[in-house]
Structures are given as structure tokens and as C-alpha cells.
Amino acid sequence: MTVLDTRALNRATLARQHLLDRTDAPVRDAVAHLCGLQAQEPQEPFIGLWSRLADFKPGELDDALTGRTVVRTHLMRRTVHLVTADDALAWRARHDAMLRQRVLGTYRRELAGIDLDEVAEAGRAVMADHQPRTMAELVQSLEVRWPGPPRRVLGELLVAALVPMAQLPPRGLWHTRAGVQNLPLATWLGRDIDPLPDDDGDPVGQQLVRRYLAAYGPASSTDLRAWCGLAGLPAAIKAVRQELVTFRDERGRELLDLPDAPRPHPDTPAPVRFLPAFDNALLGYHDRSRIVDDAHLGLSVAGHRAVLVDGRVTATWSVRDQRLHISPLRPLTTSEQESIHAEAQRLTVFLDEGIEHTRLDACAES
Known part of the structure; x- marks a missing residue:
């Protein structure tokens, strides 16, 4: 099996991340290729796109946010990401269990004895009027029924795990300071979140494997898990393995990749x-x-x-x-x-x- 040294992996990463050569792709396509950009710091995605896109203008991302083709939402690793509307709707249900587990893992004691499904139902009922709310406003509507948990804990449970939310502009616009206003993701985008299939297949998981490798490969299954935070992808990897090629790194770990993805020569010059x-x-x-x-x-x-x-x-x-x-x-x-x-x-x-x-x-x- 071919061994890829650290420099070969470096050049592959730079090529996949558009850091070897800037791309002419539109903002939406670039965000899709990258499987989103981490965005808990609202201005940082602009810098990430500037470093990757030729002649990037901040207004292009502003237009994508206000035009609802990209959206800010909690997703991978329970972190706010900037993702395309299509990916947010397709991937969110696949991340639900992880999002709940991570909030419970952090606040298990504070949330002991609370029925999460009841909290989620109440949160959706409050948001049914389609009015944006801050996390504090949402909690205020529910804390009479659940007075035990600290407001911050109940709010994070609702917004980051139980009710799929979009963080609305002007939050995340260029050179704009704005607090977080939340609206259910499906309401903001005008489309329902894709449900998980009823059969034993996992097309969303398989798509995540392929998309991740296109933007980050060659990479290990452990790398994939660290990126998305999902534990249940071994079956998805097994299902697509015949489509993939495999390598080893210098420490003998198996790396997976798409056969036709770029793997530049290790001596390829890399710009600052x-x-x-x-x-x-x-x-x-x-x-x-x-x-x-x-x-x-x-x-x-x-x-x-x-x-x-x-x-x-x-x-x-x-x-x-x-x-x-x-x-x-x-x-x-x-x-x-x-x-x-x-x-x-x-x-x-x-x-x-x-x-x-x-x-x-x-x-x-x-």
C-alpha cells in the first residue's frame, strides 16, 4: 500500500482546501465544497473565503446569507457553522443525536430528570409564530415550566440541540456587530429538514464520507469522526469503501480517499x-x-x-x-x-x- 508522507498529505490538504491555488468558484459552491466553515466568530468566514477565492468580495457572502442560500446553524461538533441551505437541511437530522448527547454530556447534572422531547415540543410551540427570538427570550417563555436548570443551560439545550435553528442576519454580515436572533431552520429556509430514511441504509452518512474526503482527504476514519463529531459512520464507510482508494501514513494508519481527487506532488510550491x-x-x-x-x-x-x-x-x-x-x-x-x-x-x-x-x-x- 502506498505510503504518503507528511508533506504529501500537506499538499493534498492545501489543494482540497483551495489554499494551494485560489478558486474562481462562487461563494455558495465554495462553502458547499468545504462542507461549511466554522463560524462561531462571525467575521472569520470572510477571511477564510478571501484566502481561498480569487477576487472575493465580502458582499458576495452577505448576499448569500440574506438570500438564504447559506445559513449559520449549529451542526458539526455542536459548533456554529456556515453551510449551504441544502446541506443544512440534508445533514441536520443525521446530527440530531450527536447534538443532544454533547449537550447532555456537558450539563448532565443540570438536566437530570428533564424530558428532552417535552422541552423540544414546547420550544417549537413558542417559535410557531415565526418571530425571531434571542436565546434569552426563548428561555423566558419556558422557564416557568422548567425553573430548575440555569437559563444558559436551558437556552443552549434548546438552540444548539433540540430545535434546529438558523442565526439570522445581520449576525454574520461583513463589519456588522449584531446579537443572535434565532428562527427555526425550516421556517427561515422555507423547506422542511430532510428526514432520516426508515431502512437500514445511511445515504446521508455515505454522502458525508464522500464530501469530507473531497475537501479533506486523504484522511482516516478517526479524522472524519473528529471533523463531524458523529460516531455512527463505520457502516457508511463500509458501504462506500469499494469506491475509495487507500493509503498509509508514515505511522502505518490507513487513509481513505476518492480515486480522482487531487494529490499534488510533495514538492509543489505552496504560497503564504x-x-x-x-x-x-x-x-x-x-x-x-x-x-x-x-x-x-x-x-x-x-x-x-x-x-x-x-x-x-x-x-x-x-x-x-x-x-x-x-x-x-x-x-x-x-x-x-x-x-x-x-x-x-x-x-x-x-x-x-x-x-x-x-x-x-x-x-x-x-
Whole structure:
């Protein structure tokens, strides 16, 4: 079986994530290909798309959100994701059990003795008037009946697990600060959530396997589970295995992939890329060694924005006092500094759009 070393896996990831070459795909198609973008920080998907799309304009994502072709909702790993409307409706029922289990795992003591189905039914009844509500407003409507759990716990149970919700614009629009207003996903999109099939098949799970590999492969089944948070995909993998090719990594672990997916030569040059907080390319795997060194693994879950140099996390970046600050994680060569500075200048132009009387200057920190 062919062994793919870390650099080969790195280049495959960059190619699948549109980080090797920017794509001309429309925003909706890019979001679909990436299987969504993690979006609990509302502005970060704009940076993720800027790094992946040629000539990306923030208004394109704004239009997709207000036009309801993409939506913000709790999905993979019980985290807010920006996904297409089609994927939100097709995937949500497959994630329901995981979403409940994760909330219960966090608040088991606070939710002891509570019938989750009754809470869900009451929440849907409150939202039946089709009026957007904050989580606090939703909880206020129900806390007389369930006074025991803390408001935050009851609210998270309802919004993140029991009632599929969309977070409505202006939340998530470019350079816009707005609180979360929730509306049932089916109400916002005007279509029902796809039900799970009654038979023993799992077409949604099989689709998730194929879609994940298209955007993240080659990858292991453990990587797939870490990305989506779902435990019940072995049957889906078994069902599609005959369609796949297999490899090994340098530690002997089996990697699955689509046969015709791009796997560039390991020596393919990789440009500097600026990634947002919680980017797919880092959090889409259980084993993140293909893109970040073990010493810096904590950066990806702590919300640091990363700079890729030669395809690997080599620096972090932030905006403070109207300046873009770059903090290297190792000494940089003169050529690397020049490449980072050039991409940083392009990023400052992007971040500056729509902001009056503001300029961001890239500066490297030792």
C-alpha cells in the first residue's frame, strides 16, 4: 500500500482546501465544497473565503446569507457553522443525536430528570409564530415550566440541540456587530429538514464520507469522526469503501480517499496563506500533524489566526490598534518575510474595505 508522507498529505490538504491555488468558484459552491466553515466568530468566514477565492468580495457572502442560500446553524461538533441551505437541511437530522448527547454530556447534572422531547415540543410551540427570538427570550417563555436548570443551560439545550435553528442576519454580515436572533431552520429556509430514511441504509452518512474526503482527504476514519463529531459512520464507510482508494501514513494508519481527487506532488510550491480563527484546514482532522507541529497544536483550538508558510503553521496574526501584527513561531528567512509581508499587504487592503479613515499596516514581531 502506498505510503504518503507528511508533506504529501500537506499538499493534498492545501489543494482540497483551495489554499494551494485560489478558486474562481462562487461563494455558495465554495462553502458547499468545504462542507461549511466554522463560524462561531462571525467575521472569520470572510477571511477564510478571501484566502481561498480569487477576487472575493465580502458582499458576495452577505448576499448569500440574506438570500438564504447559506445559513449559520449549529451542526458539526455542536459548533456554529456556515453551510449551504441544502446541506443544512440534508445533514441536520443525521446530527440530531450527536447534538443532544454533547449537550447532555456537558450539563448532565443540570438536566437530570428533564424530558428532552417535552422541552423540544414546547420550544417549537413558542417559535410557531415565526418571530425571531434571542436565546434569552426563548428561555423566558419556558422557564416557568422548567425553573430548575440555569437559563444558559436551558437556552443552549434548546438552540444548539433540540430545535434546529438558523442565526439570522445581520449576525454574520461583513463589519456588522449584531446579537443572535434565532428562527427555526425550516421556517427561515422555507423547506422542511430532510428526514432520516426508515431502512437500514445511511445515504446521508455515505454522502458525508464522500464530501469530507473531497475537501479533506486523504484522511482516516478517526479524522472524519473528529471533523463531524458523529460516531455512527463505520457502516457508511463500509458501504462506500469499494469506491475509495487507500493509503498509509508514515505511522502505518490507513487513509481513505476518492480515486480522482487531487494529490499534488510533495514538492509543489505552496504560497503564504492567512487563515482565520478555527479554520477548517486545522480543525478538520484528529491528526493535525500534516499542517501544524505538535508544539503548536493548542493554537488551533485557542482561536489564534495562523499564517501558513510552505503549507505549515509558521506564525500567528492579529489586528491590534489598526495594525496587522504577525508573530513568527520560528525564525524566518528573508524570502519568507518578504512573502508574508506581500500577502499581509493584500490582506490589509481586504480588511480595509468598507471602513472609513482606517488603514491597517502589516508589521512583523520577533
